[in-house]
Amino acid sequence: MSDVVLEVDHLSLHYLSRFGEKFHAVRDVSFTVSKGEVLGIAGESGCGKSTLVSGLMGMCIPPLHVTSGDVRINGESLMNRSVEDVRANVLAQKISMIPQGAFNTLNPVRKIKDSAADVFYAHQKAGQRLSRAEINDRIFDRFDELGMETKRILNSYPIQLTAGERQRSVIGISTLLNPEIVIADEPTSALDVSTQKEVITMIFDLLNKGIFSSMIFITHELPLLYHVADDIAIMYKGQFVERGTSEQIVKNPQHDYTKMLMKAMVRCDYVK
Amino acid sequence: MSNENKPVVFHADNISKSFNAGKHLKVAVKNASFDIYDGDFVSIVGSSGCGKSVLAKMMLGLYPPTSGDFTYYGKPIANTKKHWNEVQSIFQDPFSCFNQFFSIRTQLEDARFILNPRPSRAEFAERVDAGLRAVNMEPNEIREKYPFELSGGQMQRMLIARAFALRPKVLIADEPTSMVDAHVRAGILDYLMKIKKELNMTVVFITHDISLANYVSNRIFIMHDGQIVNQGTPDEVLGTTTEPTTLKLLDDIPDVNKQEWIPNSHLARKAKIAENA
Amino acid sequence: MIKLLKNLMKSPMFVVGIAIFILSLLIAIFGPVFYNVDINARDIVAGPYAPSSSEHLLGTDHLGRDYVSLLIAGLRSSLYVGLIAGIIATTIGVFIGLFGGFRGGWIDEVLNMGTNLFIVIPQFVILVLISSAVKEGRSLTLIGLIIGLxxxxxxxxxxxAQASSLRSRDHIALAKMNGDGNLKILIKHVLPYLLSYVFMVFIMQVSSGILSEASISMIGLGPLDSTSLGIILNQAKDNGALSDSIWIAFLPATLVITLTVFALYLINTSMEGVFNPRLRK
Structure with missing residues (x-):
């Protein structure tokens, strides 16, 4: 657990309103994610989780601004770089995101395989262009590897798939270029429990096959994080108030806010 | 708890509902039979697409059954103001529940027109305020807000506040807390249970999360593919069941007491490493 | 409403569009007050196609009539025809669209079939056929009526399309459960979503009405009781202005039509961004 993949160094982010008022959404957050590690981040809506994600991906588009601090992936800083540069050279290849709503991510009038091919086209470098046939081969191979009904799913439009299939397709697409680290931002909160389990199983399949090595998993469901994450960080009002192993956080919370979160959890004795 | 001497609120006898989906017929509810008694807190549990939301809209009279008898206090359910004076609902998708051209506040207060006798504007406004506070919202903060300025979770809580302000005899709550933060959820459900007890409300709670169902209700229906496959008290349904849908729903919940929720997860791997060492 | 206007005034496209449109309206209505030359007066001294002078700002046509006063009268007739066509077409369209889209079922299907039928029939051919059929009583109002219909x-x-996508939204169901009747639901919960649409449709219909009138008049089937911009073009064409390349006979009238329709398009486009409260905030 020594190779640090992602390093966040005293990162603060703020929004600048039209009237020049600053709203500090993320305050002085520092953490590292090592190779093979899954970090869970829990917090209520509006605590700065999503803003943090934008910062981690180097996507600080006004009104969001960096106050101070640095984000490094494999030692390469993402700060003070243009959005185009980050989009072309970092996203999807080094860091990738699994968003919450699969419906908003997939183009409704394109087949899944076309949306997948776009990832390759967007990140092609001069001199190593792939033909459509090669791209298709790679897409089909990857979906086969993930144990999906490759032919049917890739040839469907998003509307023809179930919510679970859509979300799994999005995950397949966003990890096509084998990123180092994946940020999953509430990837299952719109799904029912059974579909949630399917999707999470697939994410771990990808992780165990080495398609990506590390993950940041963001959700407000602590029991889910307990099963998914090695370490859990609790975010409250833009700050990390507690970080520990998932065992520690769930079984022996220290901070008052974490204790409150655990206390408010609805549990069922019949679940064994 | 015996239900024999309580009046029956909803009586369903072999009801089905199908929709025209292009050329073929899509059956959403298949031969469902059940009774919901006065004062019940019934949960209908199933994964998405199992027909639970359609069943909810049938109870509201928004969809008439294709076949079978479906009655409310012995009379066929009709989409009339009289029905909605007593039976109200919290819809599933908060994003489509509000008219974007009016402020949230006026839309919540408009609900008073269904009530008979109709409360005065001021009285109902007070009830809305109380409802908003019960779901952790500050009434003054949202006074001038429009729907698109709120998050899904906030809008969902608005819908709950509306239902609380209406104090219906029967409340159909379709996934009322699906977008609400996990730690706020329990508080809202506690308040729902409290107000249910105070007003002797009958509540039909629709969810995909069996632990929530167990937390709130005295009877649970499990639905799969349009059919009610298992019904009874939580103890009967969850305790010693062998019914596969119920077992799967129980199995799929990520609970902190489970050792191995997903076979290939970190937790499972760690457990294995510890075993080998 | 005032807020809406304020926001509209922020859009330069709207300001330019509405400025041109109001100017053309003012000229059409009050033009004769300031430029009082009888359109039927034939200046025989100056002769046909007289060049511009202090007496005739843009010169005269083939009969020696003053061009500026002709243009003012033409603009007035064109706007009148456009407005009538716009009001009729929008009223029928909104009524049929709203009724069918919101009701659904077989009524919707029948109405939709009728609408599609009207879309495939070439509108201009119908316009020509009807106009040539009514020979004597071809008035400005009648032409507007035909275009609208x-x-x-x-x-x-x-x-x-808009109304039927609204039908399945839960806020309609919620309004029903608030005890609102069908009419109230239509007015309060459906129309606001369509209002910007209806307004834009109206503007489009007015501009297409103006263009249709110009085209039909140009080929000689225009109103017999008044001078419209299309009629000016028609008379210029019929009296050899084309072969003699007298550009002054065509250019001003064409320019006025273009400017008016352009102004309406500008208004239409700028409204799109402002009417939606989501885009507004």
Whole structure:
């Protein structure tokens, strides 16, 4: 657990309103994610989780601004770089995101395989262009590897798939270029429990096959994080108030806010 | 708890509902039979697409059954103001529940027109305020807000506040807390249970999360593919069941007491490493 | 409403569009007050196609009539025809679209079939056929009426699409459960979503009405009781202005039509961004 993949160094982010008022959404957050590690981040809506994600991906588009601090992936800083540069050279290849709503991510009038091919086209470098046939081969191979009904799913439009299939397709697409680290931002909160389990199983399949090595998993469901994450960080009002192993956080919370979160959890004795 | 001497609120006898989906017929509810008694807190549990939301809209009279008898206090359910004076609902998708051209506040207060006798504007406004506070919202903060300025979770809580302000005899709550933060959820459900007890409300709670169902209700229906496959008290349904849908729903919940929720997860791997060492 | 206007005034496209449109309206209505030359007076001294002078700002036509006063009268007739056509087409379109889209079922299907039928029939051919059939009584109002009655199908179609997508939204169900009647639901919960649409449709219909009138007059089937911009063009064509390349006979009238329609398009486009409260905030 020594190779640090992602390093966040005293990162603060703020929004600048039209009237020049600053709203500090993320305050002085520092953490590292090592190779093979899954970090869970829990917090209520509006605590700065999503803003943090934008910062981690180097996507600080006004009104969001960096106050101070640095984000490094494999030692390469993402700060003070243009959005185009980050989009072309970092996203999807080094860091990738699994968003919450699969419906908003997939183009409704394109087949899944076309949306997948776009990832390759967007990140092609001069001199190593792939033909459509090669791209298709790679897409089909990857979906086969993930144990999906490759032919049917890739040839469907998003509307023809179930919510679970859509979300799994999005995950397949966003990890096509084998990123180092994946940020999953509430990837299952719109799904029912059974579909949630399917999707999470697939994410771990990808992780165990080495398609990506590390993950940041963001959700407000602590029991889910307990099963998914090695370490859990609790975010409250833009700050990390507690970080520990998932065992520690769930079984022996220290901070008052974490204790409150655990206390408010609805549990069922019949679940064994 | 015996239900024999309580009046029956909803009586369903072999009801089905199908929709025209292009050329073929899509059956959403298949031969469902059940009774919901006065004062019940019934949960209908199933994964998405199992027909639970359609069943909810049938109870509201928004969809008439294709076949079978479906009655409310012995009379066929009709989409009339009289029905909605007593039976109200919290819809599933908060994003489509509000008219974007009016402020949230006026839309919540408009609900008073269904009530008979109709409360005065001021009285109902007070009830809305109380409802908003019960779901952790500050009434003054949202006074001038429009729907698109709120998050899904906030809008969902608005819908709950509306239902609380209406104090219906029967409340159909379709996934009322699906977008609400996990730690706020329990508080809202506690308040729902409290107000249910105070007003002797009958509540039909629709969810995909069996632990929530167990937390709130005295009877649970499990639905799969349009059919009610298992019904009874939580103890009967969850305790010693062998019914596969119920077992799967129980199995799929990520609970902190489970050792191995997903076979290939970190937790499972760690457990294995510890075993080998 | 005032807020809406304020926001509209922020859009330069709207300001330019409305400025041109109001100017053309003012000229059409009050023009004769300031430029009082009888359109029927034939200046025989100056002769046909007289060059511009202090007496005739843009010169005269083939009969020696003053061009500026002709243009003012033409503009007035064109706007009148456009407005009539716009009001009729929008009213029919909105009524059919709203009724069908919101009701659904077989009524919707029948109405939709009718709308589609009107879309495939070439509107201009119908216009020509009807105009040539009514020989004697071809008045300005009648032309406007005919244009309106033949061009409503597009507005019906777009309004129907909007209304039927609204039908399945839960806020309609919630309004029902608040005890609102069908009429109240239509006015309070459906129309606001369509209002910007209806307004834009109206503007489009007015501009297409102006263009249709110009085209039909140009080929000689225009109103017999008044001078419209299309009629000026028609008379210029019939009296050899084309072969003699007298550009002054065509250019001003064409320019006025273009400017008016352009102004309406500008208004239409700028409204799109402002009417939606989501975009507004």
């Amino acid at each position: 033949t061009s409503w199908s597009w507005s019906a179609r777009s309004v129907r």
